[in-house]
Structures are given as C-alpha cells and as structure tokens.
Amino acid sequence: MYVEVTTDRGRRYAVRMGQRLTVGRGSAASIRVLADRVSRLHAALELTPEGLWVTDLGSRNGTFLSNARLAPHQPVRACARDTVRIGGCALELRTLEEDEVAARSRARTRRLDEPLLPRDEFEVLGEIGRGATGRVYAARERRSGLEVAIKVLHNEFAPDLQERFVREGEAMVRIRSPYVVRLYHVRRLAKRLFLVMERVNGVSAKDRLCGGPFPVPEALKVCEDAARGLHAAHQAKVIHRDVKPANLLITAEGRAKLADFGIAKVVDSLESLTKTGEGLGTLAYVSPEQAQEAKGVSPQTDLYSLGATLYHLLSGRPPIVPKSLKSFFALLEGPLPSVRSLVPELPPAVVYLVHHLLEKDPAHRPPDAAAVAEELRRLREEHYPDFGAVLDQSSADEETLLPPEDLSRARER
Structure with a gap:
C-alpha cells in the first residue's frame, strides 16, 4: 500500500508505508520542486498505519492542505485525494480511505x-x-x-x-x-x-527516478556515497552483487546508503533471478562475469553495477534493457550505447568514468571503490562547485x- 503524489507537472512519486519524504527545491529534498516561493526543505510527507501526515518544515511561504495553512512543524493528517500546495506548486495525493x-x-x-x-x-x-x-x-x-x-x-x-x-x-x-x-x-x-x-527515513533512487533523471551533480554524489559504502564492504571481504537504484536509499539529508548486502548470494543464479518479480530489471545491472559464472565475482563486479546505476541516474534508463534472458546475453555481446548520446551536456570526464566502470573485462575497470569515490568527488567539485552542502566525510553522524x-x-x- 502506498500514496501516489503527482506534481502539477505530471511527475509521480510513491510514499510507502513507514517512509518520510521531504519536499523542496534543495538537493536534499526527496521530491524536488523547482517552483516560485518553495523553500529548500519546505514540507514532509509521512505514511503511517494511521494515514498520511503532512508537515510544514518552517517554510517561509507556508504549506497549504485543502486551502488551510499548516502551523509549522505540526503534522496534519491528509484525506484521500487532498491537494497540498507549496509555493507555486500543487501536489495531488491519491491514497486509500483511512x-x-x-x-x-x-x-x-x-x-x-x-x-x-x-x-x-x-x-x-x-x-x-x-x-x-x-x-x-x-x-x-x-x-x-x-x-x-x-x-x-x-x-x-x-x-x-x-x-x-x-x-x-x-x-x-x-x-x-x-x-x-x-x-x-x-x-x-x-x-x-x-x-x-x-x-x-528516505526514498530509494529507484523511486526518485519516477520523476526523471537526477541532476548530474546529485547523481555523482549519490554514487560517490555508494562507492564509499562498497569500499567499507570490500574491506570486510563482502561483495554486494546487487547494486542497483532500488538498493540505494537516500536520506532526507541527501546521503545515500547501500541496502541489501549479501542477499543476492542466496539467489545468485540467473535461472532463479529471472523467476522473481524483479528479475529482468535486476539483470540490467549485472556484470558479464556475474552473468556467466556467479561464483567468479570480485569487488570489480560491484563496480560494474555501480557504473550501470550511475548511467541510469544520469540518463533515466539503464545501459541495457533486456526483455528476456536470451536478449540479455545478446545485449552484453555488443557495445553499450554512450551515456553522452542521452545526456549531451555531460563533461567528457564523467562520460569516461561511467564507461570505465562498465568495461566488460573486470581488469580494465578502476582498481577499487575508494578510487571511484574520490574520482566522483573530484568531478563533482570541479564541474559543479555550487552544488548544495557537501557532508564532511570526517564528521559523519554517529549511528x-x-x-x-x-x-x-x-x-x-
């Protein structure tokens, strides 16, 4: 069960049970709304067993539910098919009866x-x-x-x-x-x-993609965080095997966290994978060596999947879209379409890194996840120096x- 949120520009987002999504114009917002009179973090939507709650986060111009202005930081329960107005934007809610x-x-x-x-x-x-x-x-x-x-x-x-x-x-x-x-x-x-x-408390990158590709600097930051998570895992001798947008959770503060570590090892055969509800979607991020021999994976296997994920965040689609297991292997044999053909404004260095990660031979990919994280940080700071507030790596919050x-x-x- 979930609540569907539709902006007045037609973009749709899903708020699932237990999730809290923020709305605003800032890069840390789960639902970005680039409209007049919208604060960086303007409002929050949270779905609980009791219903959908709307909270104004102290915005300058207010949050309106059914034309009534909400008091700051006071959650109010929304009804089915209510409209939330923030600044110059309307969000249509579609939910079940209470x-x-x-x-x-x-x-x-x-x-x-x-x-x-x-x-x-x-x-x-x-x-x-x-x-x-x-x-x-x-x-x-x-x-x-x-x-x-x-x-x-x-x-x-x-x-x-x-x-x-x-x-x-x-x-x-x-x-x-x-x-x-x-x-x-x-x-x-x-x-x-x-x-x-x-x-x-956040939203998956997969859900965020329902609203279209990520802004380039945000895609770089999300995958930088994912690479840092992979480095920690590889240091512990753990290979993820299932890096994809659905397994990247983005917090309200804009930090990305890798989820579902190791679960792919239980269902690591392609035959098992294609029998599940997510099979073909998952295959879009699987490396050639994992497809051919699941036991022969290495940290570079995760780097390929990270590259496929970065490609998807930047362009709005994965590098390959298999319609069957047979077409999956056929697509792997040919060259992958350049991400620049879908996003012409990408800096050449970003294009190079995406396809470096997607090299078919693991030995030709970057040496490790730490190096990838540093390169993503460098590219973001060099080409997009004004992008948001960057988290200080040395002062990460204690959990x-x-x-x-x-x-x-x-x-x-």
Missing part, C-alpha cells in the same frame, strides 16, 4: 507477528517494501524503543542456503559505515529467516546501534 489503511495495517501486523516475530521483542508498524527475496516491515524494538526495518525472506530457500546466509551475516554485521544500511543481526525462527536492520546478537545462538532459535 479505514482501509488501518484494516490492511492490522492484517499485516497479524501475519508478521504470528508466528514469525516474538511479540515481546518487536511491535510491527507496517509493510514498507517487497522484492525478489522477501518483504520489509517497519518495526519498533520494544526494549530500546528504536525503530528498525525487518526483512523476512521468502521460505522457498533450502535449509543449506539459509544456513549459508546466516554464516555470511556474521561478516555483514561487522560492516560499519554511514553509507551502508546497518545490519544488526540475522535470525531464524519457524524455518524462516529475517534480518533486523537500520531503518532509513544509534542495537547490540548485535550472537549469531551462533541465533541459528538455533
């Missing part, structure tokens, strides 16, 4: 609480996403009060694959980076796996962390 929202939320809570999650540990707030490997729910850890995201994996994975994933979780838990969605622990209960992760559980004990639960 009683249906509550009924679906209660049904989801019952399905997840019983028997998958211990009632004394978690309060489930609602579903916030689903993908090839499972569903994601917002929840509150009762002991600490911290809100987390819980991914429940589909139960068709064989026991040996479940055991393998729990083992790999030990490495993923150790990844500490402000550019990676933190995995707190992996649990197995009632023959199902679930992952307890940091909950990110509130749940103490990781002993995964060896978690396996026996």
Whole structure:
C-alpha cells in the first residue's frame, strides 16, 4: 500500500508505508520542486498505519492542505485525494480511505507477528517494501524503543542456503559505515529467516527516478556515497552483487546508503533471478562475469553495477534493457550505447568514468571503490562547485546501534 503524489507537472512519486519524504527545491529534498516561493526543505510527507501526515518544515511561504495553512512543524493528517500546495506548486495525493489503511495495517501486523516475530521483542508498524527475496516491515524494538526495518525472506530457500546466509551475516554485521544500511543481526525462527536492520527515513533512487533523471551533480554524489559504502564492504571481504537504484536509499539529508548486502548470494543464479518479480530489471545491472559464472565475482563486479546505476541516474534508463534472458546475453555481446548520446551536456570526464566502470573485462575497470569515490568527488567539485552542502566525510553522524546478537545462538532459535 502506498500514496501516489503527482506534481502539477505530471511527475509521480510513491510514499510507502513507514517512509518520510521531504519536499523542496534543495538537493536534499526527496521530491524536488523547482517552483516560485518553495523553500529548500519546505514540507514532509509521512505514511503511517494511521494515514498520511503532512508537515510544514518552517517554510517561509507556508504549506497549504485543502486551502488551510499548516502551523509549522505540526503534522496534519491528509484525506484521500487532498491537494497540498507549496509555493507555486500543487501536489495531488491519491491514497486509500483511512479505514482501509488501518484494516490492511492490522492484517499485516497479524501475519508478521504470528508466528514469525516474538511479540515481546518487536511491535510491527507496517509493510514498507517487497522484492525478489522477501518483504520489509517497519518495526519498533520494544526494549530500546528504536525503530528498525525487518526483512523476512521468502521460505522457498533450502535449509543449506539459509544456513549459508546466516554464516555470511556474521561478516555483514561487522560492516560499519554511514553509507551502508546497518545490519544488526540475522535470525531464524519457524524455518524462516529475517534480518533486523537500520531503518532509513528516505526514498530509494529507484523511486526518485519516477520523476526523471537526477541532476548530474546529485547523481555523482549519490554514487560517490555508494562507492564509499562498497569500499567499507570490500574491506570486510563482502561483495554486494546487487547494486542497483532500488538498493540505494537516500536520506532526507541527501546521503545515500547501500541496502541489501549479501542477499543476492542466496539467489545468485540467473535461472532463479529471472523467476522473481524483479528479475529482468535486476539483470540490467549485472556484470558479464556475474552473468556467466556467479561464483567468479570480485569487488570489480560491484563496480560494474555501480557504473550501470550511475548511467541510469544520469540518463533515466539503464545501459541495457533486456526483455528476456536470451536478449540479455545478446545485449552484453555488443557495445553499450554512450551515456553522452542521452545526456549531451555531460563533461567528457564523467562520460569516461561511467564507461570505465562498465568495461566488460573486470581488469580494465578502476582498481577499487575508494578510487571511484574520490574520482566522483573530484568531478563533482570541479564541474559543479555550487552544488548544495557537501557532508564532511570526517564528521559523519554517529549511528544509534542495537547490540548485535550472537549469531551462533541465533541459528538455533
């Protein structure tokens, strides 16, 4: 269940359960509105089991819901098909009726609480996403009060694959980076796996692409953050294998975080991949070596997928769009279309980096993710020096962390 937000220019965005999206003209806004009298961070939209809430963020010209001006920083619940006006822009909301929202939320809570999650540990707030490997729910850890995201994996994975994933979780838990969605622990209960992760208030790059390509400097910044996250993972000997816009979450502050580390290892065969709902979309970012031999991946495999993601953010489409598994391999054999043919204004150095990442031979790609991050930063600062406020890498915010559980004990639960 989600709320569809349509701007008066026809662009559409999805607000999913548990998400909080900001609206404004600044680069950190989840929904960018370049209209008169719009503040950098003007308003926020948040979907909870009780409905959609609209909050004015102290804007200079005010936020209006059904022609009534909202008091700053006071959330107000919107009704189905309300209109939010900020400055010279109108946002049309399309949502379910409140009683249906509550009924679906209660049904989801019952399905997840019983028997998958211990009632004394978690309060489930609602579903916030689903993908090839499972569903994601917002929840509150009762002991600490911290809100987390819980991914429940589909139960068709064989026991040996479940055991393998729990083992790999030990490495993923150790990844500490402000550019990676933190995995707190992996649990197995009632023959199902679930992952307890940091909950990110933001929107995926995939959802942002519904409104068209990213501004060039923002695309460079998002992929710079992703490269820093990949560097932290590669230092921990973890390869992501599934870098794509859907696995890049962008916070309200404009920072990108990599999600779903290691999950692709459980479904790393192309046959399995194409049986899922996301199969062909995911193949658009898969490197040639991963397609040919999933076990032969390396850190350079993630760099190819990062290049395909950067290509998509810049141009609005991935470098290849396979319609079948057969066409996927055929497309890999030919040259990729130049990103400059789709975005003529790109600086030549940016074009070079995109295609350097997309080299078919892993040995011809950049040496590591850290080098890619530094090159993206250099290009952004050289060609777009006025782009927003850049986060100070040396003063990244400390994250509130749940103490990781002993995964060896978690396996026996």
